[in-house]
Amino acid sequence: MQLRNELVRVEADRTGTTIDNLKRAFLENLYYVQGKPPALATLNDYYMALAHTVRDRIMQRWNNSAITYTENQSRTVCYLSAEFLMGPHLGNNLINLGLYEPMKQAIDELGINFDELIEEEGEPGLGNGGLGRLAACYLDSLAALEIPTMGYGIRYEFGIFKQDIRDGWQVEITDKWLRNGNPWELARPEWTVSIPFGGHTESYRNSQGVYRARWVPAWEVKGVPYDTPTLGYKVNTANTLRLWKAEAPESFDFQAFNTGDYYGAVNAKVVSENITKVLYPNDDEIQGKVLRLQQQFFFVSCSLQDMIRIMKGQKIPMERFHEKFAVQLNDTHPAIAVAELMRLLVDQEFLGWDEAWAITQNTLAYTNHTLLPEALERWQIDLFRDLLPRHLEIIYEINQRFMDDVRVKFIDDDARLARMSLIDESGERYVRMANLACVGSHAINGVAALHSELLKQTVLKDFYEYSPEKFSNKTNGVTPRRFMVLSNPRLTQLITDRIGSGWITDLEQLRQLEQFIDDPAFCQQWRSIKQAIKQDLADSIQKDYGVDVSIDSIFDIQVKRIHEYKRQHLNLLHIITLYNRIKANPNIDITPRTFLFGGKAAPGYFMAKLMIKLVSAVSEVINRDPDVRGRIKVVFLKNYNVKFAQHVYPAADLSEQISTAGKEASGTGNMKFAMNGALTIGTLDGANVEIMEQAGEENFFLFGLTAEEVRERKARGYDPKAYYNANPNLQLVIDRIASGFFSHGDKTLFQPIVDNLMQSDPYLLFADYQSYVECQDRVAEAYRDQDKWTRMSILNAARMGMFSSDRSIQEYCDDIWNVKPVTVKETEGFCSAT
Ligand code: CJB
Structure with missing residues (x-):
């Protein structure tokens, strides 16, 4: 079925921006979308009506952007991130549409307090902190710079917990952010994909008699995309943040129902839907839980399959994948993309290994966000094999070829080989995700000048020495x-x-x-x-x-x-x-x-x-x-x-x-x-x-020690007690905490902090104390x-x-993604895509 390709006028109630249009639209949305007469409307109803009024004014940009990108087969940035900490949408969208002031006037004229409606909005807390918020700032700048972009991530049902403080202690409360509905997203069930897990691999002979590998998974889940528009500032660009929700495949229910196993069917559903149930609330630290690996593979496979669907829809041959898409890995959380893209290209699209490998490397780029050793992701081999047996085979194959190359470049250096291997074999065996990301990417960057330097000198030293041309710095920015x-x-x-x-x-x-x-x-x-x-x-x-x-x-x-x-x-x-x-x-x-x-x-x-x-x-x-x-x-x-x-x-x-x-x-x-x-x-x-x-x-x-001085101080053998003994002011501070002065006389409460500082002080507070206090005195004086x-x-x-994240993104575009802006034109009404 195809809508006739003619201009269709859109009602002013949906797109008009005069004060009268906005008032009418708001009231109409309250009545017809929220289903409330003003007399019965709650604050949340007003918020929802306003959100829909804004959303209506986004649609034309969103549809025009989609049409423009499709018609031009535009090169597209895909930002893969396990976290997007978007913040409230309403005010931001109004700013980007250039409608903040008129909308405020319209709402205020209706006798409703606009600022209260802005405050009424909760936020989708789909991230922990800096890394997730950076992804959100980058989407804002990508749209502002008119770069065709998809943000790909996970639609967690529970985002970062809500924090309460009771008796001075943190208490975590579940974040039911979807409780009142989410006016900013549209489900796109028509683009649901299927994600396999577990099982085993086998080889088979294809019709030409050639041996190939295939994965026979034990179970699968569906990935359903939910799209949120991300607007550029005062341009017609509206890109898409596509977040995946896990659902049970219907086939499971049928099988179980047929055998009368109703509870089994429900259980399968619960297990599947658990995958996107909750955000792991750790920052800069890994836990090694299988559910987390499931989440990572789930959203990466959904996203790569989605890209392949788009390629096919635009009739672009698979050999040109890297020309169509630039895929950025936001830390190692999506690093399984290296093996998954190889699997899709080799096992499903039947490309040869070498060609698939060239495409994979040319497509992917990796941003490192931390030097902390406790944040370096690695997965136990057994756990990994149980979940992703085919990926482990692919990783072994990548590794074998990679080790051969390293062996030639650095002759007789077994220690280096062991460090660079995708598999950690120093004790219990692990897959090293940072190594996988480095090997599978054409570009690797740190997020500030110092950090990028330290990366080259420490955690990624071997990879830097092996391929220095891949490394660059991209200092972070904010919108x-x-x-x-x-x-x-x-x-x-x-x-x-x-x-x-x-x-x-x-x-x-x-x-x-x-x-x-x-x-x-x-x-x-x-x-x-x-x-x-x-x-x-x-x-x-x-x-x-x-x-x-x-x-x-x-x-x-x-x-x-x-x-x-x-x-x-x-x-x-x-x-x-x-x-x-x-x-x-x-x-x-x-x-x-x-x-x-x-x-x-x-x-x-x-x-x-x-x-x-x-x-x-x-x-x-x-x-x-x-x-x-x-x-x-x-x-x-x-x-x-x-x-x-x-x-x-x-x-x-x-x-x-x-x-x-x-x-x-x-x-x-x-x-x-x-x-x-x-x-x-x-x-x-x-x-x-x-x-x-x-x-x-x-x-x-x-104030304080430099990174180099910190390193030296530790190498020499850092002794926090020496600082304590030499500094009466520091002594008094520590003694007051230890004495129970701040804890109603309880000497044990803060003992772990005191002991930690006195005995090891791993973050050198004592070494920096005097310098910090003197600096604070200068602040007070100033x-x-x-x-x-x-x-x-x-x-x-x-x-x-x-x-500004605009500067950061421009650098990514020029140095890593090789992507240019695509201007989306303003149109009256809308056209059907042909
Ligand atoms: N960062 O928020 C996180 N989570 C991690 O797991 C690793 C790093 C932070 O990323 C920010 C964005 O690059 C940085 O500004 C911040 O220093 C880093 O801790």
């Missing part, structure tokens, strides 16, 4: 649409009034702000905007936590996952140091500060959870000690997520980026703070190095000169242009 325009409208207005709006898509233009640093009116406006935003956050802290915080204090903020390497506890050591000074001399003149913490701990990460408890314990004592007289306040802000982050970054004076040098691959929160005018206190770690270079050393509070501080704040924002 200024969400993290400035949407989350900081007041600053956006001020900037745009002065330099126009070109900076929104060309962030380097912020440099033009430098001309105003000596303009007292501009500086005054800058400062009063910061104060107003701080007041909003202070109000919400008062409302949610009952704590009064002064907007004249330094808002000193550390928000990120809780992890020992990120050193939230170093921040605490400084806070306790200030407190001790006050206790020793209650009349001491100190610069008032509000210390804000936020972030989730992996549910099984005991030390991280204890760190949260310690923040709460310290805040309890300090916030109510009359000697402190409110000069320092400490608050742990619960359930830190993208939505809340948008309120936090703009309110910060000081951004804490204090990881042990060499541990944080890049960081991206550091960029979001700085572009909103916060100053950074940080180590020379990750992208901090480049942030300082850009901002200028004089506008950055640097804040007293408000004019100077404001100038530094403006210069930070003005010089963050390079940290």
Whole structure:
């Protein structure tokens, strides 16, 4: 059946953008889509009606993009990621459509509070932290730059848990994000694929009598795609985020029903659907669970099969797979793509091994996001074989050929062979996913200059020496649409009034702000905007936590996952140091500060959870000690997520980026703070190095050991006790924690933290303590000169242009993906695709 290819007019109610169109459309959606008369509508009904009104205005771009890409057979970037931390869609889509202000006016004119509707939206928490949020920023920039793109991932039924704090401890609550329905996605059951698991392999002779391998799986599940549009800023591009949901194949039910095994049938369904049930809530750490490998293979196979379907639909021969698609592996989570693409090309599409291998390598590229050894993914051989027997064979075959090549290039170097092998045979045998990703990709990159260098010197040294031409750096970036325009409208207005709006898509233009640093009116406006935003956050802290915080204090903020390497506890050591000074001399003149913490701990990460408890314990004592007289306040802000982050970054004076040098691959929160005018206190770690270079050393509070010094210190034999013995202030801090002072006299509660620091201090808090405290004293001093501080704040924002994800994505496009923009034209009405 084919719709006649003629122009069809679309009702103004679905696409019109006058205030009247928007009002009508909103009411119509409330009535016909939500099925509610205004008299019975809840806040959520209004939100849904508004979301549908916005979605209707996306459809034309989405359909036109699909038609354009199909007709042009456009080269397409496929971003494979186990996590996409998109944040709320409503406000962001309105910004990208250029409809934020008209929609606000329309809704407000109807007597409904627009801002409340924006706040009503929950967020799809389909990621843990930096890695998932980076994927979301990249989709935003890819669309803004008009690059045909598919984001491919997993539609987890439960995303990252909701965090509550009870008695100072983290409590995890399941995230039922789909409870009220999701207006932003469309199920596409017509493109369901089938995913095999388990079983065995066998060889057979094809019709020409040639032996071939095939996989005889033991079970399979269906992958159903759910699509969400991702809009570019004020362009007609609407790309697709395609997330896969696992469902039981109907055939299972029938078989079981026929044998009367009703419970067996239901059980098969439960097992299948478990695959996409829940996001693993670990960041920078692996668990080695079979369900996780199932998730990885599931979404990778769904996505590659989808690409093959698209190739066939566009009648592109399979030999040109790498010309049609550039596939980026976001960390090693999708690295099984190397073996799966080989399987599909060789076993299913009947290409020869060498040709398939060339296509695979030319298609895939791999981004590494961490140097932490505990995050290097590897799978026990037996577990791997049980689930993916054919893939193990393919990996052995790849490995054999690869080892032959290495042997020739590095003669008589067995140790190197053992390190580079795709199979770890040093003890129990494992498949090494980073090695697989390196061998199967034509490009490998780190996410900040320092990180990319360290990769070449440490975890991927052998691979760098083997194929240096594959390696490059792509420093991370963040989208200024969400993290400035949407989350900081007041600053956006001020900037745009002065330099126009070109900076929104060309962030380097912020440099033009430098001309105003000596303009007292501009500086005054800058400062009063910061104060107003701080007041909003202070109000919400008062409302949610009952704590009064002064907007004249330094808002000193550390928000990120809780992890020992990120050193939230170093921040605490400084806070306790200030407190001790006050206790020793209650009349001491100190610069008032509000210390804000936020972030989730992996549910099984005991030390991280204890760190949260310690923040709460310290805040309890300090916030109510009359000697402190409110000069320092400490608050742990619960359930830190993208939505809340948008309120936090703009309110910060000081951004804490204090990881042990060499541990944080890049960081991206550091960029979001700085572009909103916060100053950074940080180590020379990750992208901090480049942030300082850009901002200028004089506008950055640097402290601590360098990555090289950390390495040396450890090599020499690091002894934290020596620092403790030599530093009376540090001693007092540690002794106060150990004495039970912050734990109602309980000396055991925080003993694991104290013992860990005193005995090994793996993240060198003690080595950096003095330098950190002195640096914080410089911060306090600098804040007293408000004019100077404001100038530094403006210069930070003005010089963050390079940290737009538009710059990062442009580099990926030019150096790795070799892909060009495709402009999608605006049309009236819609046409059928032919
Ligand atoms: N990262 O969030 C994660 N999860 C991981 O498993 C590994 C790394 C983070 O990725 C971000 C994006 O590249 C980096 O900015 C951050 O430093 C890194 O920890």
